Amino acid sequence: MARILTPRRGIERYLHEREFEVRACLKSIHVSSTFSVDGIVATQLARLEALQAAKVDFASDALHVDWNRVDLRRASAACAFEQFRARAWALGELNQSLSSTYTNLYHLTFADTADRRRSGALKRFNLAAYKRRIRKALTPLQESFSEIWAVGMVEISATPTSDDAVLFEPHCHLLVDGVPSMDLRAAFKSVLKKRSSALRPVQLEPVRTPADRARVLSYFFKQVPELRSQIVGVDGRLIRGRSNHLTGAAKVEWLAWMAGHHVTELLISIGPPAGVIEKFEYRDLQPIIDELLKAGIEHDN
Template structure:
């Protein structure tokens, strides 16, 4: 049974008093978004117990223990509190800072098969090296399109293999504005590693409205241990099936990798978004929520 508001204090009470407003604001962007003060606490305890049971070498400051410690320091990307903080910031302050004519705004997904890692081997994925490749592509674009901007997030999903194993698939989601689709495809294909065997390393979807933009950002910041199943279509080709969440050792391995990195390490920004990202690390959660609740998070330029 959850505590009443009178049994709470500080930031926890602030959030509890606005719980329905926060949830409503998030759901106005996408119906799958939700928020629960006590639900996030419970999720955090489950993550901590799973990591401790697996004897993961966890830094003492990797996970916040309660809401009232969130602004004292930054925890890891595995922290349920930090994940919510990032999502609220992205759908409020970050989204409001973005401007576009929607003539060349794209949701770009970049995945290089050379970055895949099998179960038990995820620690070998070097996010700094991965981001260097992304930055190379963005730097190339800036030479031809100096006014473009981009913002995105590195994500690690997984796909099942034989037996109980999974194949972890690091990839990047980006919103890119001001670059034609042909140039985007060509530049990102140019930074594929030599050992890549990707058939569709670059996927593009046009983003046509402010509401679409907010929904794309919502997708970027879901930060869940996704298990993507593939099924055989009528033409015999593999297609995406329904996604589930990782469980067992694979989920713990995903959490352990996330616990070794901060949310800011997963973020990528060029142009104005880079300035907004720099401020994110130091923004208090109450200020982030205030921006989210001001309204218009899905009605930007």
């Protein structure tokens, strides 16, 4: 799609002048990351058109119409501009606020099969109730381990079914510091629903360096309509295969659910990160980018 050549102004001009720096900064954290001022505009227009074509009932202010409206109000988690804003903030300000000895820092993935929703039923997934379960797992840990902090994001991916539908899979990713792996795993297994059939509902990966921590945060904040295929492994079990993006009605359903929530609603935190997250909603984009680029320079050095 060709961009109409009108003079750039405001935050769009600011971003365009720093586009290469921002892209290089993101790629220094994770090689697959990228950034394009006009590319995000094109993504946003495609999302608006898809929602409108499907006659989805969504709030008129759920998606920004251009870069220069980003600081006027907070749009929804379906908004491509808001998604970029969140990722830039996470990799700059949030990441710089986190400290760890890296002896007990883990990337935790919690995925309960009982939370799955078949295509057409994603709207019945209750985000607030889901987050209460996550807090139920974290609260006893906070009482037992005074140095704990945790920060993460609720994500919705999908898996294809044999009858050409999809199963939406709500799950969460968390960075948790200050808790031994055995206690962490037990806490999250305790909040599995009775009808859960997950083989590995709680997955832990140690995070050993600041660079690893930044890469994990980059993964948390990718916020894409991901379709994860499954393949049969050598032991006969289903394992994750290649990931693609949702298309058609399933993508629209994902967008519609995201359009009903703000990015801040998807965030989970306890300990010091909670204070940083409280300020996120009120942070303008330009200082967020300034902090991201500053962090990138420090990362390079």
